Amino acid sequence: MxxxxxxxxxxxxxxxxxxxxxxxxxxxxxxxxxxxxxxxxxxxxxxxxxxxxxxxxxxxxxxxxxxxxxxxxxxxxxxxxxxxxxxxxxxxxxxxxxxxxxADNGISPKELHSYTKYNTWDTVLSWINSIASSNPSLVSKQVIGNTFEGRPMTLLKLGKSSGTTKPSIFLDCGIHAREWISPAFCQWFVKEALETYGSDSQMTSLLDQMDVYVLPVFNIDGYEYSHTTNRMWRKTRSKLSGSSCLGTDPNRNFDAGWCTVGASSNPCSETFCGSTPESEIEVKNVADFIRKNKSSIKAYLTIHSYSQLLLFPYSYSYNLAADHSELMSVAQGASAALTSLYGTRYTSGPGASTIYLAAGGSDDWAYDLGVKYSYTFELRDTGYHGFLLPESQIKPTCEETMLAVKYIAAHVQKNLY
CATH class of the missing domain: 3.30.70.340 (Metallocarboxypeptidase-like)
Incomplete structure (x- = not known):
């Protein structure tokens, strides 16, 4: 029985x-x-x-x-x-x-973390705790709030300890649940930063002089759901009174031209903007942290997939950002650095004119708040795998993306404001 x-x-x-x-x-x-x-x-x-x-x-x-x-x-x-x-x-x-x-990188127990596999949230959380406790001189962690379903949003702070507040970069991954290559990159970035500190002059200088805040998974509830129940899930998992449809698109929920273009007021839509700006607790937690630390945060980098793009403000308007020329120059340099490794081609430009108008995005919001170097990466590929990028491509994707992120970080470090 x-x-x-x-x-x-x-x-x-x-x-x-x-x-x-x-x-x-x-x-x-x-x-x-x-x-x-x-x-x-x-x-x-x-x-x-x-x-x-x-x-x-x-x-x-x-x-x-x-x-x-x-x-x-x-x-x-x-x-x-x-x-x-x-x-x-x-x-x-x-x-x-x-x-x-x-999962073409061989079979391994789900609870074992690997930088070349798509790890579940529980595995990522264990990794977060382990990486922080194993590297106390370079890594600290803090919970910036909980998700709708009560999971801790744990932020890693990478940088050599200092008695004063250092300028910083904020990096987040996994805003959209099904874009698994994105959280894979945040984990890879942490690995590379820690492994090359002391041997790579650029990374050593960066972590000596600046801090890098890394949010390994932004939309944790959605990410977990995409692993356990629906691989194609995109949104958060919040409930809205009066609707049977769950979730909001967190990258339409920031207060940047909110719900004016390229977003939907229909709760059943994949691009539902939410009931109000920052209605999603995950969005509010991140926005509150960045607002609280905006005097020190000099760059905001958010990682998505797919399309091989490096975008910057604006997406909610065709108007050019005040810093358009510099942002474009840096994006083109970063894209060239990325291409130099495997020949992967990226297109750079403002979101609205490069792809389409879309309001409520995190990069536009950060830029309007005063974070000048605000960029969105759309990682591999151009559609033949789409959101289902094989695990065999995690390593090359992360390696080439590291070159672009390091290029941007070096520019920020030399052009603090």
Missing amino acids: KVLLFFGLVAAALADVTRFDGEKVLRLKPVLAEHVTLIRDLAESIEVDFWSPDSPELVTIDIDVDIRVPARYLSIVYTTLGQSSMAHEILIEDVQVAINRQ
């Missing part, structure tokens, strides 16, 4: 995990106004997950659109595309197969 009960519980648990068998990711190439209308109409009539851009409202002519289509809707989508003569291609033949193949 106990054996039957055990297998029954296992079956029930597995039944709760969302599967994506037979689903495809398609790249649509709209070149006519009719194509744009068709894509938006499709989004209204059937369940479509927009990967890039991240909502139907942002679809425009001559910008490729990547969508995940559930298997049950494929026939109607193919019929519609055939009638429209819109060019398209298949990026991912079977989403579930791609999910299964992500």
